Structures are given as C-alpha cells and as structure tokens.
Amino acid sequence: MITLCNKFADHKCYDIAIVVDVLRASTTIVTLLSFIDEVYITTSTQREEENAIYIGERKGRKIENFDFGNSPTEILANKDIIKERYENGEKIILSTTNGTRVLKNLNSKYIFIGAIVNAKYVAEAVKDFENVSLVPCHRENNFSIDDFIGCGIIAKYLNREYDDFIKAAVELTKYDWMSLILESSSAKNLKNLGYEKDITFAMLENSIDAVGIYKKEENKVVRVK
Numbered sequence: 714m715i716t717l718c719n720k721f722a723d724h725k726c727y728d729i730a731i732v733v734d735v736l737r738a739s740t741t742i743v744t745l746l747s748f749i750d751e752v753y754i755t756t757s758t759q760r761e762e763e764n765a766i767y768i769g770e771r772k773g774r775k776i777e778n779f780d781f782g783n784s785p786t787e788i789l790a791n792k793d794i795i796k797e798r799y800e801n802g803e804k805i806i807l808s809t810t811n812g813t814r815v816l817k818n819l820n821s822k823y824i825f826i827g828a829i830v831n832a833k834y835v836a837e838a839v840k841d842f843e844n845v846s847l848v849p850c851h852r853e854n855n856f857s858i859d860d861f862i863g864c865g866i867i868a869k870y871l872n873r874e875y876d877d878f879i880k881a882a883v884e885l886t887k888y889d890w891m892s893l894i895l896e897s898s899s900a901k902n903l904k905n906l907g908y909e910k911d912i913t914f915a916m917l918e919n920s921i922d923a924v925g926i927y928k929k930e931e932n933k934v935v936r937v938k
C-alpha cells in the first residue's frame with residue numbers, strides 16, 4: 714500500500730518513507746548527491762563546525778552567515794568548489810525551513826529523499842517494499858501543492874495499491890501540474906526572492922539519478938544509488 718503521511722496531520726507513517734520537499738530541500742539534497750556522497754542535516758541556523766560548507770535558508774532567504782542558500786541551481790553553479798572542499802574533508806551541512814525539520818522529526822526506519830528530479834530512481838530504490846509512505850514536507854504546517862504533486866509523480870512509479878490521498882495526488886499529475894506548481898505559494902515566494910530558476914529546475918522529472926537515505930543517528934543523508 715502507498716500512503717500519504719501528512720506530518721502536519723501527524724499521520725502514522727510506514728517504516729519505509731520517502732520525504733518529499735520539491736521546493737527545494739529534497740531537490741537540493743538530490744542535486745548535491747549527484748556529485749558528493751553525503752549531506753549533513755541540521756535544524757540550526759548557526760555555524761557550529763569550522764571545517765564545513767553551510768547551505769540553508771529560512772523562508773527562502775539564505776541564512777546570513779551561510780555559504781549558500783537552499784538553491785540547487787546555485788549549488789550546481791558552484792559544484793567544482795563544493796566538490797573540491799568535500800574531497801578535502803569538509804562537511805556539507807544543510808538547514809532549511811521545512812525539509813530538514815521533517816527529516817529530524819520523522820520516526821520511520823528507512824527514510825529516503827524523494828523529489829520530481831529523481832522520481833523514478835527513488836521509486837526504484839523502494840521497489841522491494843510493499844508498504845511505503847510518501848511524506849510531503851509542506852510549508853510550516855500549511856498544505857503545499859508542490860510537495861503533494863511531487864508525491865503523486867513518485868507514486869506513478871510505485872506499482873502498488875494507493876490510499877485516497879495518493880490517488881488524488883496521482884490524478885493531479887494528469888493535468889497541467891507544472892502550472893499548479895508555478896502558481897504555488899512556495900514558488901511565488903521563491904520568485905519574489907529571485908530564485909525562479911530553482912522552480913523550473915525542480916520540475917525536471919527524472920533529471921538526476923541520485924537517491925539518498927537519511928541516517929538519523931549520524932544526522933546525514935548518504936547516497937545509496
């Protein structure tokens with residue numbers, strides 16, 4: 714069974730969960746995993762470690778003393794320097810308004826990172842599990858249609874029975890879902906902040922074949938594929 718587990722409604726999630734934050738935490742994590750193997754997760758807005766690159770935002774704006782915002786296109790534009798410093802032993806640490814907080818609070822046993830950009834690949838990673846929960850991060854406990862659509866797009870690749878939430882999300886993907894995302898409150902906020910490129914980037918279905926799993930005890934997402 715594929716269920717939708719709304720954390721703001723405190724639904725029970727299965728042990729296999731896919732956390733979905735299309736704009737932008739999941740997309741940023743998957744982008745990072747396309748060229749490094751692990752991303753540390755924090756809910757702090759402080760630089761707590763010396764030898765690290767800090768990536769993050771609050772309400773979309775880059776955190777003042779961080780190196781980069783939660784912007785996958787900004788990350789890609791600086792891929793070489795991030796990769797070089799990672800390979801020299803620096804940690805890559807991410808802190809976002811919703812996605813990293815949901816990861817920290819979710820109690821599922823195996824937590825995968827899902828987005829539109831890696832939809833079929835994260836579905837492939839859980840193909841042997843009968844029961845999987847898709848966990849939209851939403852936006853400060855308000856429904857976020859971009860994450861709901863992201864769950865529907867991933868569910869399309871999961872050939873199992875769907876709960877009614879997932880049926881609705883999959884149905885939505887048959888319409889002009891890109892316009893729905895472009896008109897979402899998440900997207901409008903990002904457009905106002907000059908991150909329009911991130912919105913179109915986040916909608917490129919199956920454009921990145923990286924999949925990460927969150928290791929809660931080590932506070933990090935590691936690439937599994």
Ligand SMILES: O=C(O)[C@H](CS(=O)(=O)O)OP(=O)(O)O
Nearest residue numbers: 737738772773809810811812
């Ligand atoms: O960084 C983002 O795009 C959002 C900001 S907001 O919460 O939509 O204002 O955070 P995320 O944790 O990636 O949803």
Ligand SMILES: [Mg+2]
Nearest residue numbers: 734736737811
């Ligand atoms: Mg979001």
